[in-house]
Amino acid sequence: MHTKTLAELSAALQAREFSSEALTGHYLERIGRLDPALNSFVTVTADEAMAAAAAADRRIAAGEAGPLTGIPIAHKDIFCTSGVRTSCGSRMLDNFVSPYDATVVARLKAAGVVMLGKTNMDEFAMGSSNETSFYGPVRNPWDTARVPGGSSGGSAAAVAARLAPGATGTDTGGSIRQPAALTGITGLKPTYGRVSRFGMIAFASSLDQAGTLTASAEDAALLLGAMAGFDDKDSTSVDREVPDYSLHLNDSIAGLRVGIPVEFFDEGLAGENRVRIEQALDVYRHLGCEIVEVSLPNLALSVPTYYVVAPAECSSNLSRFDGVRFGYRSEQSGDLFDMYSRSRGEGFGDEVKRRIMTGTYALSAGYYDAYYLKAQQARQLISADFKAAFEKVDVLMGPTTPTPAFEIGAKTADPITMYLNDIYTIGVNLAGLPGMSIPCGLVDGLPVGLQLMGPAFAESRLLQTAHAYQKETDWHRQLPAADFG
Amino acid sequence: MEWETVIGLEIHAQLNTSSKIFSAAATAYGAEPNTQACLVDLGYPGVLPVLNVETVRKAVKFGLAVGATISRRSVFARKNYFYPDLPKGYQISQYELPIVEGGEVEIVLEDGSRKRVGITRAHLEEDAGKSLHEDFHGMSGIDLNRAGTPLVEIVSEPDMRSAREAVAYMKTIHQLVRYLEICDGNMQEGSFRCDANVSVRPKGEHAFGTRAELKNLNSFRFIEKAINFEVERQIDIIESGGSVSQETRLYDPNKDETRPMRSKEEANDYRYFPDPDLLPVVLDDAFLEQIAIGLPELPAAKRQRFCAEYGLSEYDADVLTTSRELADYFERVVASSGGDPKLAANWVMGELSGALNKAGLDIGASRVSSAALADLLRRIADNTISGKIAKEVFEAMWEGEGAADDIIAARGLTQITDSSAIEQIIDEVMTRFPDQLGQFRDGKDKLFGFFVGQVMKATSGKANPAQVNELLRRKLAG
Numbered sequence: 001m002h003t004k005t006l007a008e009l010s011a012a013l014q015a016r017e018f019s020s021e022a023l024t025g026h027y028l029e030r031i032g033r034l035d036p037a038l039n040s041f042v043t044v045t046a047d048e049a050m051a052a053a054a055a056a057d058r059r060i061a062a063g064e065a066g067p068l069t070g071i072p073i074a075h076k077d078i079f080c081t082s083g084v085r086t087s088c089g090s091r092m093l094d095n096f097v098s099p100y101d102a103t104v105v106a107r108l109k110a111a112g113v114v115m116l117g118k119t120n121m122d123e124f125a126m127g128s129s130n131e132t133s134f135y136g137p138v139r140n141p142w143d144t145a146r147v148p149g150g151s152s153g154g155s156a157a158a159v160a161a162r163l164a165p166g167a168t169g170t171d172t173g174g175s176i177r178q179p180a181a182l183t184g185i186t187g188l189k190p191t192y193g194r195v196s197r198f199g200m201i202a203f204a205s206s207l208d209q210a211g212t213l214t215a216s217a218e219d220a221a222l223l224l225g226a227m228a229g230f231d232d233k234d235s236t237s238v239d240r241e242v243p244d245y246s247l248h249l250n251d252s253i254a255g256l257r258v259g260i261p262v263e264f265f266d267e268g269l270a271g272e273n274r275v276r277i278e279q280a281l282d283v284y285r286h287l288g289c290e291i292v293e294v295s296l297p298n299l300a301l302s303v304p305t306y307y308v309v310a311p312a313e314c315s316s317n318l319s320r321f322d323g324v325r326f327g328y329r330s331e332q333s334g335d336l337f338d339m340y341s342r343s344r345g346e347g348f349g350d351e352v353k354r355r356i357m358t359g360t361y362a363l364s365a366g367y368y369d370a371y372y373l374k375a376q377q378a379r380q381l382i383s384a385d386f387k388a389a390f391e392k393v394d395v396l397m398g399p400t401t402p403t404p405a406f407e408i409g410a411k412t413a414d415p416i417t418m419y420l421n422d423i424y425t426i427g428v429n430l431a432g433l434p435g436m437s438i439p440c441g442l443v444d445g446l447p448v449g450l451q452l453m454g455p456a457f458a459e460s461r462l463l464q465t466a467h468a469y470q471k472e473t474d475w476h477r478q479l480p481a482a483d484f485g
Numbered sequence: 486m487e488w489e490t491v492i493g494l495e496i497h498a499q500l501n502t503s504s505k506i507f508s509a510a511a512t513a514y515g516a517e518p519n520t521q522a523c524l525v526d527l528g529y530p531g532v533l534p535v536l537n538v539e540t541v542r543k544a545v546k547f548g549l550a551v552g553a554t555i556s557r558r559s560v561f562a563r564k565n566y567f568y569p570d571l572p573k574g575y576q577i578s579q580y581e582l583p584i585v586e587g588g589e590v591e592i593v594l595e596d597g598s599r600k601r602v603g604i605t606r607a608h609l610e611e612d613a614g615k616s617l618h619e620d621f622h623g624m625s626g627i628d629l630n631r632a633g634t635p636l637v638e639i640v641s642e643p644d645m646r647s648a649r650e651a652v653a654y655m656k657t658i659h660q661l662v663r664y665l666e667i668c669d670g671n672m673q674e675g676s677f678r679c680d681a682n683v684s685v686r687p688k689g690e691h692a693f694g695t696r697a698e699l700k701n702l703n704s705f706r707f708i709e710k711a712i713n714f715e716v717e718r719q720i721d722i723i724e725s726g727g728s729v730s731q732e733t734r735l736y737d738p739n740k741d742e743t744r745p746m747r748s749k750e751e752a753n754d755y756r757y758f759p760d761p762d763l764l765p766v767v768l769d770d771a772f773l774e775q776i777a778i779g780l781p782e783l784p785a786a787k788r789q790r791f792c793a794e795y796g797l798s799e800y801d802a803d804v805l806t807t808s809r810e811l812a813d814y815f816e817r818v819v820a821s822s823g824g825d826p827k828l829a830a831n832w833v834m835g836e837l838s839g840a841l842n843k844a845g846l847d848i849g850a851s852r853v854s855s856a857a858l859a860d861l862l863r864r865i866a867d868n869t870i871s872g873k874i875a876k877e878v879f880e881a882m883w884e885g886e887g888a889a890d891d892i893i894a895a896r897g898l899t900q901i902t903d904s905s906a907i908e909q910i911i912d913e914v915m916t917r918f919p920d921q922l923g924q925f926r927d928g929k930d931k932l933f934g935f936f937v938g939q940v941m942k943a944t945s946g947k948a949n950p951a952q953v954n955e956l957l958r959r960k961l962a963g
Contacts, residue, residue, distance in 0.1 A: 080531045093530065100524060102531060199531040206761035234533050235763050313761055316563050319574020320528040324627070327530075336625075340567055363565070363756035372758060 020070025102199020174425025181449020
């Protein structure tokens with residue numbers, strides 16, 4: 001069953017080929033057997049999943065089912081789930097059981113999905129390798145000595161290993177697209193404001209966006225349709241109709257103008273990766289697309305800009321974790337400020353502390369203009385570059401990452417090398433635009449991702465474009481070896 | 486040396502919305518601790534603020550009332566600091582782009598002189614919770630009911646030159662926010678409170694002295710006392726060769742002194758930045774016009790109209806416009822008594838206010854309605870009763886004995902205006918006091934009052950005083 005895509009599982013459930021209970025049981029069995037080698041789940045909610053599957057089966061039997069009824073999925077542990085621990089990959093929230101559901105969780109629940117559990121992630125979504133998690137690193141199912149990428153590394157590894165047919169993730173600087181690329185699956189980061197952030201533990205509020213990790217674009221269309229839409233609990237969600245993403249998936253993309261930003265093909269891009277991207281572009285030429293070179297001249301500013309804006313916002317967002325009302329509180333506390341510094345000192349990991357300190361510095365009196373304000377200006381320039389490009393082309397394409405998955409521990413000593421892994425993904429977040437990564441081949445047996453970027457609210461166009469490729473190729477159907485050698 | 490005091494005030498007025506500024510939790514005062522705090526107020530992981538538009542309307546109302554510029558685009562910012570009663574670790578406020586900029590109010594001082602005080606800005610923000618240090622042995626309790634309560638912070642220019650001016654300004658703003666119905670003005674519950682920036686400089690000097698910020702000023706009396714104490718303290722320091730340090734000081738009403746706050750209570754760098762969870766507040770003409778149309782008549786305009794329309798003195802107009810409720814009451818009395826505004830003013834400011842004060846009631850809780858008082862005043866105007874009898878009737882009305890006419894009838898207080906009846910009584914009195922009559926006629930004019938008194942006594946005060954005077958004068962003359 002697990003070799004089917006989510007869309008195929010949906011059809012099979014509707015056709016009563018098997019029950020949701022059988023399907024859910026199958027995935028739970030796989031998780032139990034295979035996840036010890038991957039560490040992709042932090043919490044498995046087996047009992048709740050089986051109960052939800054039984055309820056889904058009753059709805060299917062009663063003819064009340066929608067396309068997602070009975071489909072098991074996993075949620076990144078950044079989404080609050082009522083009555084279930086929501087750790088955000090941190091010791092700080094190891095004891096935190098959320099009293100409410102995030103809007104994304106509630107909407108998917110209402111659409112009938114079955115939650116298998118909560119997936120591992122970089123602590124508070126800060127990381128590109130899933131090595132900053134309090135629960136230990138996640139391993140890449142294509143090579144367990146390597147990272148799956150991050151921060152949605154648990155969701156990516158789980159879907160790549162088919163421990164779940166789909167999972168939710170969040171993308172602040174590439175946290176869906178980068179792990180999707182490194183694990184050979186399809187990742188979609190929607191336009192900022194397309195999906196509600198309510199109940200998604202904030203890292204950098206102006207950049208965070210929820211999205212999907214699935215085998216295919218067709219699967220992503222199904223999940224996004226259920227997640228997207230205005231939410232009166234999130235002022236930054238946009239009140240705009242949600243199209244039926246599945247409806248136009250098969251529309252022809254002949255004549256589509258594809259822009260190739262020259263800045264994505266710099267010396268940082270590994271040779272073999274470049275070849276895979278160029279081969280993918282050939283497929284699009286074959287599909288009748290017009291490939292043109294474009295430039296995003298300020299793209300080089302995106303990494304430094306991001307590493308001012310995101311830490312600045314996180315330094316404030318993470319202030320609520322003070323040991324007073326929920327989460328970790330140090331046993332050793334003396335007076336109030338001692339309790340703060342011990343609880344935060346012991347509850348947060350190094351990368352989180354590094355970013356809180358960086359951000360605090362960037363917002364400090366005397367530095368605000370030089371860092372935060374300057375970064376906001378650079379952000380405007382980057383947005384303007386994208387806007388100008390989309391006056392000439394319909395979509396942009398390039399690599400998702402400079403290299404395939406690297407080895408665990410390879411970049412932990414030098415945060416800057418780690419940060420540079422996000423060089424191709426960050427621009428889209430700063431501009432608030434939708435982006436996708438789809439698998440486009442292997443380099444030395446490791447997956448490589450093609451990145452698709454579109455103008456605001458062009459998710460439908462991106463999904464069509466990705467789907468057209470996936471009808472021509474089968475990279476998205478290739479699975480890692482069954483024993484994760 | 487002669488010193489000049491310079492004062493600027495930051496007033497925090499709690500907006501009287503039913504729900505909080507960024508959540509749907511209730512704002513009612515006095516609930517059990519932590520029963521009016523939802524997940525947003527508690528700063529739970531993942532929750533987001535959503536602006537209560539009603540708070541924007543109220544802030545705009547204030548801005549329009551003081552002639553300020555209403556920002557078409559204002560921005561919420563985060564003020565970052567750690568404190569247990571600040572759940573998110575930051576307060577959502579407005580910093581660089583407040584909703585209201587500029588404006589001014591006119592204050593009236595005790596000697597009747599007037600002065601303009603500039604308003605620098607007014608911005609929206611959320612209140613913090615409360616730390617409770619009593620009742621917890623060696624520990625602190627946290628009540629987050631107040632967290633997220635909407636406030637408008639009104640920052641004045643440093644235009645005040647004495648504690649009395651500061652109090653007059655505070656009272657003017659207090660009156661204004663209540664007129665606008667944007668704040669209940671309850672100072673005991675902390676709905677209206679202020680911080681004062683106080684400095685001194687040699688008279689004639691233009692540069693400001695170093696200021697101290699006084700916190701915790703929650704009554705008009707404390708503001709005056711705290712500022713006066715602080716001014717003395719600063720002058721003493723300078724005159725003895727020292728210099729004032731810029732600091733935050735807490736007023737202690739029990740000791741009547743200000744003292745510096747502990748350094749931990751005073752954060753230094755708030756790291757303000759625009760709150761990415763909230764969109765900028767963008768206002769269009771239609772929104773502002775709709776609010777402008779709904780503005781009530783403001784105290785200054787009402788005062789002027791009362792002088793012009795009712796012929797009242799400035800003092801009377803000032804007193805009667807203290808609150809909208811009192812002014813409305815007065816106008817209803819004038820309208821339904823159809824009579825003399827001056828008579829109505831005297832009664833509202835005299836008997837009625839006296840009775841209210843004595844009972845500790847607001848005008849809204851008056852035991853005598855405006856219609857009932859108007860009925861009484863009509864009976865004075867149509868000579869049914871005299872002003873003196875009216876006071877007796879009013880007391881009975883206050884005690885709940887019924888309407889004016891019922892009391893007059895029940896107690897037989899109707900004035901005697903029948904000349905022949907009064908003449909008959911005068912004749913009887915003259916007969917009863919022949920000695921006094923003789924003395925009067927011999928030129929002892931002062932005895933006229935004696936005869937008036939006897940006639941009034943014989944009629945239990947019910948004889949029309951004017952008629953009694955006139956008839957007596959005629960009859961006594963012989």
